Amino acid sequence: MPSLNRIIMNRRSRRMMEEIGVQDMDVAEISGQWGMNLKTKSYVQYKFPAHDICKGPVRYLDGEVLKYDLILANQVWEHLDRPYAATKHVMEMLRPGGYFWLAVPFHIPYHAAPQDCSRWSARGLANLLVEAGFAEDQVRSAQWGNREAAMRNLEAEWPPEYDNEKDNLENDRNFPIVAWALGRKA
Template sequence: MRGAFGVAMDDGLKNMLAKVAAAVGYDVQHITRTVAYREIDRWLDSVDAHGFDALEISAGWKWRQRQWRSFTEMNWPEQDICKDIPDRQYDIVIADNVWEHLLYPYRATRNVHAMLRPGGWFVNITPFLIRYHPIPADCSRWTELGMKHLLEEGGFDPERVVTGSWGNAAAVKANFSRWARTGWQRQLPNDERFPVTVWAMAQKA
């Protein structure tokens, strides 16, 4: 595998380099995710999410690190959000850079709605101005307005949807040929003309 510094490495070396980077203040997180993660973490703190039963679709490293009442994964290809609905409901369902890869995102959104308890939340993070990346497919992009309408068609009340986005021209350019890291940057200005990442928090009535 390749680590943050673009060289092939095993997991042990990757973990060691990540620790060194953290010690010197170098942020190895993808720049496309930094602001979204910060804002969603802040929102989760505000809604006291540590008491939630959480499910993450195609789970990664980020959200399993938070304190939840319970944390469940729903991973493709064993489970397909476009057709599978678990036999239990959750307080929150998280999809972190997943929806752009789905062949049937509207169908999947309806399935998430069915998986939530009344008052539960769907957190969806997707890229917008980012290069094609078929893993295994790359199908869709949404602006904040487009995301709100996707969620409405999936059963969510648009009055209960909060959206956000972040990006700028430099971030768009930085991801043309590689997945840029946040690195030494501390100021991450937003230019609404260049949304790199879009996110939404939608509550089930």
């Protein structure tokens, strides 16, 4: 059963992927597996600790940086010691016109895997992308959450599983649970 925290994020982000034509893209994912079921031209994962995006972009053996049309990072950036550096490295890995999509939690319990370092709102993610070099007019961000979901995140069983019969999916901008953003490289 999917996590309550990701229902709306998944729906809206998958629509974003359709809008940008993900089916024709070479896609890389940093540590997660959110994109595994997307229909893409190609898909590859780079997992920590085999690759640490904070230390640099993914490179061929000759040192050349691998390039992609889309890079995904779902529920990863909150674990990074150097998220700004990592975002700059992602920028290096994007082809001109390429996209970077990331999603992060906002109101959830501490979860060290291996560490838990930061939280961002939709505005914070947009600012991170702009500071890393994405043009402000090429960044879209959003967030979702509500009081009931916030309370569910405090329950002993975490993360809360989505219950179609009971869970309220209305958005209350004052209680973000998750945020996501999509930036396009010039």
